[in-house]
Structure formats: structure tokens, C-alpha cells
Amino acid sequence: MQESPAAPEEKAALAPTAQLPSIASPIEFDALEVELEENPEYAPSLRASAESIEGLQQDIQTALQNGDTPLAEKLFNELLRLGAPDVQKRDAMLVMARQLEGSHKQPAKAAVIYEQFVKLFPNDPETPATLLSLGRIYRDNGAYATALNKFYSVLYSSLQVKTGEEYTDSSLRAKMEIAHTHFASGDYKTAAQLYSRLKLIKMTQTEASEVAFRSAYISFLSGEYSIALTESQAFLATYPASPLAPEAQYLNIQSLKALGRRDEAMKETIKLLQAGREYGKKKPAVWAYWQRKTGNEIANELYESGDTLGALSVYQKLAELNDAPNWRGPTVYQIGLCFERLRHLDRAREAYRYIIDKIPTTTSADDADPLVGMNLSTLRDMAQWRLENLEWLEATEKELLPLLDKAAPAPELQPAFLRSENSTPPKTPNPTTQQAASQITQPAGATR
Numbered sequence: 001m002q003e004s005p006a007a008p009e010e011k012a013a014l015a016p017t018a019q020l021p022s023i024a025s026p027i028e029f030d031a032l033e034v035e036l037e038e039n040p041e042y043a044p045s046l047r048a049s050a051e052s053i054e055g056l057q058q059d060i061q062t063a064l065q066n067g068d069t070p071l072a073e074k075l076f077n078e079l080l081r082l083g084a085p086d087v088q089k090r091d092a093m094l095v096m097a098r099q100l101e102g103s104h105k106q107p108a109k110a111a112v113i114y115e116q117f118v119k120l121f122p123n124d125p126e127t128p129a130t131l132l133s134l135g136r137i138y139r140d141n142g143a144y145a146t147a148l149n150k151f152y153s154v155l156y157s158s159l160q161v162k163t164g165e166e167y168t169d170s171s172l173r174a175k176m177e178i179a180h181t182h183f184a185s186g187d188y189k190t191a192a193q194l195y196s197r198l199k200l201i202k203m204t205q206t207e208a209s210e211v212a213f214r215s216a217y218i219s220f221l222s223g224e225y226s227i228a229l230t231e232s233q234a235f236l237a238t239y240p241a242s243p244l245a246p247e248a249q250y251l252n253i254q255s256l257k258a259l260g261r262r263d264e265a266m267k268e269t270i271k272l273l274q275a276g277r278e279y280g281k282k283k284p285a286v287w288a289y290w291q292r293k294t295g296n297e298i299a300n301e302l303y304e305s306g307d308t309l310g311a312l313s314v315y316q317k318l319a320e321l322n323d324a325p326n327w328r329g330p331t332v333y334q335i336g337l338c339f340e341r342l343r344h345l346d347r348a349r350e351a352y353r354y355i356i357d358k359i360p361t362t363t364s365a366d367d368a369d370p371l372v373g374m375n376l377s378t379l380r381d382m383a384q385w386r387l388e389n390l391e392w393l394e395a396t397e398k399e400l401l402p403l404l405d406k407a408a409p410a411p412e413l414q415p416a417f418l419r420s421e422n423s424t425p426p427k428t429p430n431p432t433t434q435q436a437a438s439q440i441t442q443p444a445g446a447t448r
Helices: 050-065 069-081 086-101 107-120 127-140 144-161 164-184 188-198 205-221 225-238 245-258 262-279 284-305 308-321 325-341 345-358 376-404 431-438
Strands: none
Touching (some): 050 069, 050 086, 069 086, 086 107, 086 127, 107 127, 127 144, 127 164, 164 205, 205 225, 205 245, 245 262, 245 284, 262 284, 262 308, 284 308, 284 325, 308 325, 325 376
């Protein structure tokens, strides 16, 4: 008999890494390292005219638009040193902070400027929005107590500077952010109480969907899976096109799994993989992420539990979602494993040869899809080993099984999720299961 080739080492799946908090307490404006005093005695060269301030503001804006953050910060510091009233620097502070927080992804620096803006202009119409931004920055970096302080300050400041709908909008947003902060800190009981109160307030559809989703999520995290299932299904029925819908479907599937209703979870996963065609056009990246994450988890669990044909049907759908090599390659590899286990060895060879012939090689682990965690060089090595192992297996069976008076195992055709609880697998597959067993979504460029 031939000796089985040694398998290449498989790398563990990469889990998304959590960002560590970088802001632990309120930031003092001194951190910007500028000399800003209430009544400085400016040298003549620092005394500013309206023209010079306007010119600096334009230069700052241009630097930010060009992505030159260091130059923008240098010009901004120069503007702050000018001998001009603070009110003339107001617009520049807002522009600089919002650009740093938004397109430049530097929230810590933005927080420094926001803090000073609130200090200089406590009754400004933009102060509530600034406090909301500050609160989100602190919350995102784990400073929950400071974040709550900022959000509660919005309730006070919006009452001082706004009336009517403007006050209502700022107040409602602050209340939602307070609930979100308790949620983020793990205080689910308080968050649930706050969300319940928010449901009594008139909100936009987007705000209402956000509250409904968070309520369902809290039920799941609290171990109340039946309630989470009911709430997630109600969310999907009410807001099927919401950007939160794919995550709500993931929550729905996880609740079914937690309740032991795996077959229903499998069917809901197929629905999620198909739903993006109708609802995922506005937020394709969001839908794609949750489709791939949910489908990959369910397919892996089905495969590990022995429901190979059920796993195969999900992997086939996953292969259609994205044609990027670092996604399609590993998915086709799993398809090959399913066919190999089902004893459809020719179809397994097709999958492995597709990887070797069509997927480009790379030696960089950075090219691995984070949901799969396998670089393409390793994938090609594994596909090559599977091909060689199939040849060894067939040669061994051909030589050994006749001596044992046994026939080679027949292909498995009946998927577990198609069976009823009180039925037994038929000895002869019906046309539907026969077609399911022989069907595979051919990747682009694959050959038979």
C-alpha cells in the first residue's frame, strides 16, 4: 500500500481583534500643546486682522481636504495664537475637530478641540452636538462614566440654548446615547429599562428601529432566547430593509441555535444569504459581512456535526457572495471537503484543482480574509495535499477492500435538514435529493 502524504499545517481562524481603550479620562486642552490664555499680551506680529484669520481658515481647510493633517494642525495652532477674539476662531475649531473625528479618523485629537469648544462656548447652538460627539468618542474608548457625563450635559445645554424641535432632537439623541452607553458597558438591566422608556417617545423610523434592535439584542445577551427570537422576528417583519436587518437576522439565527432549533436556523441562514439581493443594495458591505459571518458559522457547525450535505448547500451559497480569492478559495476548499466526505470524489477533485489552477498564490498572512483566516499559499498547499490524499485513498481501497470482501462506500445523498423528525432516510434517494447531491455552484473559471 502507498503511504499517505503528510498533511500541511492548518492555521487557526483569525478572530477580529478588539481595539484597546486609548482615552481613559476627559482630555485637557493643554494636550494640544498650544499657548492659549484669556488675556495674552500679543506681540505685534501675532495681532490678527480679519483677513489673516480668514486666510488661515482657508489654508486649514485646504490642508484637511488634501489629507495633510500635520500641516492643518500647524496652521490651526498658529490661528489659536493670534491676538483675536475667541469668537473669530469658533468656526475653525469646529471644522478642525469634525474633520479630525470624521475623515481623518483621529478622535483623540478631535476630543481635545471639542473640550475647549465647550469650555469657550457653553451656550453656543452647536454645543449640544459637540457634547454628543465627545460622549461617543469617550464611550468608543471605554470611558463610560465620562461619556455618560457628556450625554447628561446635553440634556442641560440643549435646554439652555434650544427650543422646540431642536431641543427635542438633541434631548432624544442624548437619551438614546445614554442607553447605548449602558449597553456598551454591559449594564443590560439599566439599558433595557431606558430602551423601554424610549419606545414611548415619538421617534423617526431609524431611531425606532435602533431601539427595537437593541432591545432584542439585550434579551439575547441576558439569556432570554425565546424573547430575543420573538423580538428579532418582529424587527425583521417591521424593518426588513434596515441596515440593522442582517445583524437582526444573525441574532434570530443565534437564538434558534440556542433554543436547539438547528434545522430552522439552517433555513433562516439560507434566507439571509438570499435576502441581500432584495434589501442589501443600499448597504451592500453591511449585508455582505453578516451574510458571510452567519453562513460561515452555520456551515462549519453543520459540517462538524456530520450534516455534510446541509453544510454543502450553505457553502455553495457562500461561494456566490464574493469572488475575491481570499474568500472564494477557502469556501471552495470547504466544498471540496464536503464532496470528499459524501464520496463524490470527482467533484472534490474539481474543487481542489480549481484552487490550484485559479487561485493566485501569496505568502502574506495579511491577505487572509478575517472571517476565514487562511492565506492563499497555505490554501494551495492544503488543496494539493487533498488531491494527493485522494489518490492514495482510492489506491488503498482498490487494493484492500477486495481482500476484505467489501465494496467502496456509496455516496451519501440525504441531507439531515430535509429529514422529518419521525422519518428515516430513504434507501433510494428521490430526484430532489439526488439533484441536491450532484449540484454545485461552479466558481468562475472552474472546469469540469
